[in-house]
Amino acid sequence: MRITYKMTTGNYNTNLNNLSTDLDKLNNQVATGRKFSSTSEDVSSAVKAYQVRRDLTKVEGYQNNIDSSQDFMDNSESTISGMQTSLLEATDKTLQGMNGTQSVDERKIIATQLRTIQSELLDTLNTKSSDTYIFGGSNTRTAPFTVTDGKLVYNGEKVDGLTDGSTVLKNLQSDSLYVDIGLGVSFDKTSGEVDKNSVFSYSTPGIDLVGNGVSKTATTDASGNVLKDTDGNIIYADDKVTIAGKSQTISNNVYDLLGQIASEFESPSYSFDTMNTLYGKFQQATQNPSLSVTKIGAKTNYLTAMTSRYEDQNYNLEKKQTAVEGVDAASAYLEYSTQQVAYKAALQMGSKLIQQSVFDYMS
Template sequence: MRITNRMLSNNAIRNINRNLENMARAQEQMSSGKRVNRPSDDPIVVARILAFKTSIAANDQYQKNMEDAKGWVDASESALGMATSTLQRARELAVYGANGTMPKESMQALGKEVDQLIDEMKQIANTSYGGRYLFGGSRTTEAPFVDNTGNDKNVKPVIYNGNEANLEWEIAPQVKITVNENGQQIFVDAIDTNTGNKIGIFDLLKKLSNALNSGDYSGVEDTLSQFDQAIDHILDIRASLGAMSNRLEMSLSRLGDTQISLTQTMSKLEDVDLAKATIEYKNYENVYLASLATSAKALQPSLIDYLS
């Protein structure tokens, strides 16, 4: 095959451009810190990196969901801890009031304190977390417990305006967890009576208040066992919330380990080995400079250049 000057020139230019592209790619890898910067660099690796990024982003959202759910559960447990303390104080007052030798004026003073405990319990039952009420079921934007303005307010001082719906958080693909305890379950259906009906915590507190204000010693004494039921009821719910909080804590820890593993694996695929890239760049640079020098010698002026 006959080799012409044009063929030599084209080959030289093509080789020089290829070497320049290699040097530019190595320089881009060093400056960006990424081994692949576009799908054309390595389609298979890019596809795997995108899959890892999708998983990491999804896990980030699950982590936020679990943190929010744990905050909700912990806030609920804390509120019920205060409710337990309030009930225990009310029981202490009931024990004092059941003493048959206490004068009526002293019993009425105890009754006034119980009225304050009713207000305190209502405030606890209307505890909010992040602007959302904890114990209203799915009705989280309005206070679930309000003062009763009806004719039966001396028996039911507070009424429940929430519902019994569950609030669920997704903590893994197709895995949801219910984190709320509604006010109906906690404060309304709290105490079993001898008649088979249930009374609420607010009703019990009002019953104690009425008995103290009227000087009814036996009525006060009757509330003692019901306060024990109410306290045990709240403690059972707190235990359930504590178990849920522990589960979320373990899930968060496991997800954190998973995120670290995914990030490390993706880094191995995506991030450039800077020392290796530097060596490759220097090699490409030397090859590029050598191709320039070789081409300059190979493409010497021909006889055509001297014809005029």
């Protein structure tokens, strides 16, 4: 078979184009560190790479949510710490006022100081972070705590009226801000709402910080004899005696308690026994912020564990990604250099193979 000049140049051009294509591919691999730049080059690896990238995106999203949640909880804990400082100051002022050496005017001064702390406490409970009220649960746009007729109100509900075990209280306590951190978000088949066990709660309901409901003290006579228990049942009385003793209804939340303590200090008929009862209730109420801090600490530990888990997962996915679509830099550069030599050799061969014509001498 006779090989014509046209056949020779045609084969040469085809081979040169193939060398050029391979050289360009290797050049891209060296420049990008990836085995392929389009799906068509390696469909199987491209599908695997897509799955790995999707998993990496999910992990990154979970990590971002964890970081945001941790920042929110750190802010909440710092705010609660400030609240505890105010309550400690109020405790000291109350004890100072209960000292038997205090005059009427001195007790009134202390009452004024307590009302100042009470006002500061309300501001603290309505703390905002990035235009979000941090203690309002899902209510992030309006102040969760307000005062109506001198009584504390939380998200529209009078705190004194929230009794333990009531549906309203349970709803307020479970009302929180939630975020997806990879627990497998699921939905309730009946209500269609997100299952709260499948997401992470990162906010602190304000009602847990202050306390709720009221307590009643027993009715006593002038001699201190208990005439009625806290349910109003008569437990002591002489024959034909009309029950007309003294009883108290005491708020269980720190805000209203501060107001009651201040009012007692201001009262002309100030009673140490009454104040002692109020002080005892106040001490109980001041434990609520500490319990909330403990819960935040437990959640922080959980997020720390989740962060460590996702860091390991991210590392493994990045290794897998490199194995699927990455190239060995040294091998890729060596192959590129070899291909470059072959391409240059082909060009030199072509200059000898392809005949010169009159056009090569035209300027």
